[in-house]
Amino acid sequence: LVSFSAYQQPCDPPTGTKQMDFSNPDAKGHLHMPSPSQETSKVGFDDQTVGRHGVSMAGPVESGRSKLEALFSHPLYNIPSPPVSEEDWLLKVKPKVKVSERSSQIWVSDNQDGYEDTQWTGDNQPPWLRFHLNISRWQLYAPHDPNIEPLLQQLATHRVVSAVQKSGGTQLKLVMTFPNYGQAMLKPMKQERDEETNYNLYYFSDFERHNAEIAAFHLDRILGYRRIPPVVGRLVDVVKEIKDVTTDRKLARTFFTSPVGNVCFYGLCSYYCSTEHAVCGRPTALEVSLAVMLPDLSLATRRTWRSPWRRSYSRSKLAKWETDPDYCSAVKKTPPYDKGTRLVDFIDMVILDFLMSNMDRHHYETFEKFGNNTFLLHLDNGRAFGRHSKDEPSILVPLEQCCRIRRSTWLRLRLLSQAQYQLSDVMRESLSHDPLASVAPLLSEPHLAALDRRLATVLQTVSRCQERQTGVGVSDFIKICLLQNQAGSQH
Numbered sequence: 334l335v336s337f338s339a340y341q342q343p344c345d346p347p348t349g350t351k352q353m354d355f356s357n358p359d360a361k362g363h364l365h366m367p368s369p370s371q372e373t374s375k376v377g378f379d380d381q382t383v384g385r386h387g388v389s390m391a392g393p394v395e396s397g398r399s400k401l402e403a404l405f406s407h408p409l410y411n412i413p414s415p416p417v418s419e420e421d422w423l424l425k426v427k428p429k430v431k432v433s434e435r436s437s438q439i440w441v442s443d444n445q446d447g448y449e450d451t452q453w454t455g456d457n458q459p460p461w462l463r464f465h466l467n468i469s470r471w472q473l474y475a476p477h478d479p480n481i482e483p484l485l486q487q488l489a490t491h492r493v494v495s496a497v498q499k500s501g502g503t504q505l506k507l508v509m510t511f512p513n514y515g516q517a518m519l520k521p522m523k524q525e526r527d528e529e530t531n532y533n534l535y536y537f538s539d540f541e542r543h544n545a546e547i548a549a550f551h552l553d554r555i556l557g558y559r560r561i562p563p564v565v566g567r568l569v570d571v572v573k574e575i576k577d578v579t580t581d582r583k584l585a586r587t588f589f590t591s592p593v594g595n596v597c598f599y600g601l602c603s604y605y606c607s608t609e610h611a612v613c614g615r616p617t618a619l620e621v622s623l624a625v626m627l628p629d630l631s632l633a634t635r636r637t638w639r640s641p642w643r644r645s646y647s648r649s650k651l652a653k654w655e656t657d658p659d660y661c662s663a664v665k666k667t668p669p670y671d672k673g674t675r676l677v678d679f680i681d682m683v684i685l686d687f688l689m690s691n692m693d694r695h696h697y698e699t700f701e702k703f704g705n706n707t708f709l710l711h712l713d714n715g716r717a718f719g720r721h722s723k724d725e726p727s728i729l730v731p732l733e734q735c736c737r738i739r740r741s742t743w744l745r746l747r748l749l750s751q752a753q754y755q756l757s758d759v760m761r762e763s764l765s766h767d768p769l770a771s772v773a774p775l776l777s778e779p780h781l782a783a784l785d786r787r788l789a790t791v792l793q794t795v796s797r798c799q800e801r802q803t804g805v806g807v808s809d810f811i812k813i814c815l816l817q818n819q820a821g822s823q824h
């Protein structure tokens with residue numbers, strides 16, 4: 334009873350989505366919307382709301398409303414949070430310079446080279462710029478950010494002005510530039526949707542899949558993380574939109590016509606960039622994924638962190654975590670995992686990776702500006718969704734060894750396991766909005782079914798943790814989470 338009255342009821346239906354104020358952008362054009370990482374310290378869940386066996390937090394799915402809409406209007410996806418303070422935005426817009434103070438060398442774009450003239454004020458900022466300006470310490474974009482749709486729309490349809498190879502990384506990637514200076518990272522289709530990764534291939538030699546990049550973005554958003562830059566599918570014309578516009582001579586030299594008349598290319602990279610592994614249009618149309626580029630490193634540096642549960646990337650060696658069941662105790666004492674929310678942030682990423690069976694998370698990145706107290710970027714998801722017939726329990730080892738999970742994540746996972754939302758159903762629906770869904774569903778049915786199966790495994794793992802805490806019942810366990818979460822100030 335004490336806890337019942339002490340906490341506000343998180344499961345009351347939201348007062349519409351009005352908790353987010355779309356009508357009142359601040360001076361920078363930022364919208365005041367909840368940020369998930371701040372969300373829950375003041376929201377409490379007690380036994381009445383969480384329940385011992387069932388979950389009483391689901392709102393009814395009204396007839397006619399899609400499961401995805403119902404999910405995103407659920408209170409767990411609409412947790413109000415205070416406005417983001419000035420220093421918690423990634424980028425700052427410089428105050429306007431008076432005309433008289435402007436340098437005579439002001440840069441003016443030359444719109445003859447295919448780019449648009451740029452005179453951006455708050456109202457006509459292109460979606461990619463709005464996306465950059467709305468990145469905060471807590472998330473890449475807000476839950477109901479109205480800018481994501483137009484952003485994806487532009488990536489999927491805008492004319493390509495330039496296409497060059499992206500340096501770094503092991504497999505072929507291109508950076509595409511659009512007339513409004515927006516940029517996207519392209520990964521080409523290398524595998525048919527129903528193909529499973531060859532069992533004899535090690536995870537580090539697996540192909541990258543364009544549909545995995547797309548599906549990972551949708552999954553990350555459905556999990557309520559918003560830590561993957563938006564990705565959209567597109568059919569590109571490899572001649573008109575790559576070969577003809579590229580200034581990258583090394584790339585241009587790798588184009589050829591296959592024996593059946595398809596146009597192919599392979600680029601330069603350390604893996605699979607050879608005639609034998611060329612990507613080919615049909616005859617020129619090629620499926621690709623386009624991920625919006627993050628702000629340039631000169632504007633927002635990023636820090637790269639080695640995963641403590643990194644695989645050995647060797648055919649013979651085992652990593653320490655594979656042989657030491659107590660490995661997490663050491664990690665918990667090691668900065669930055671010893672403070673704040675880094676460990677539960679990491680576990681969030683582990684859950685995402687287990688669901689999509691991504692074994693390739695050797696590193697993750699954060700924005701340097703925010704220090705240790707910020708969300709983790711889930712970049713590079715191309716090796717996910719390789720197999721549906723097999724799960725990879727080793728991906729879940731950090732959850733098993735640490736027995737920690739962010740409370741809001743756990744609650745959302747439980748929601749997604751319920752029939753009225755059902756992870757596979759909301760994923761199918763979300764992916765059906767991608768332009769490439771008209772060519773073929775982005776994830777085949779067995780892959781969608783695997784999501785539900787793996788979600789059940791995650792929830793079972795959490796239950797086992799609860800049981801392992803000897804003498805501690807479920808309700809106490811939840812309170813422990815709550816305390817831990819409050820101590821971490823977020824979730």
Ligand SMILES: Nc1ncnc2c1ncn2[C@@H]1O[C@H](COP(=O)(O)OP(=O)(O)OP(=O)(O)O)[C@@H](O)[C@H]1O
Pocket residue numbers: 501502503504505506518541562624625626627712713714715
């Ligand atoms: N949306 C993005 N915007 C800006 N930079 C990005 C984006 N996505 C990825 N990157 C950067 O590009 C690098 C290479 O991308 P990615 O990891 O997807 O390619 P890869 O070929 O799989 O690389 P690797 O073989 O190293 O895993 C990443 O390490 C990351 O720093």
Ligand SMILES: [Mn+2]
Pocket residue numbers: 693713715
């Ligand atoms: Mn990779």
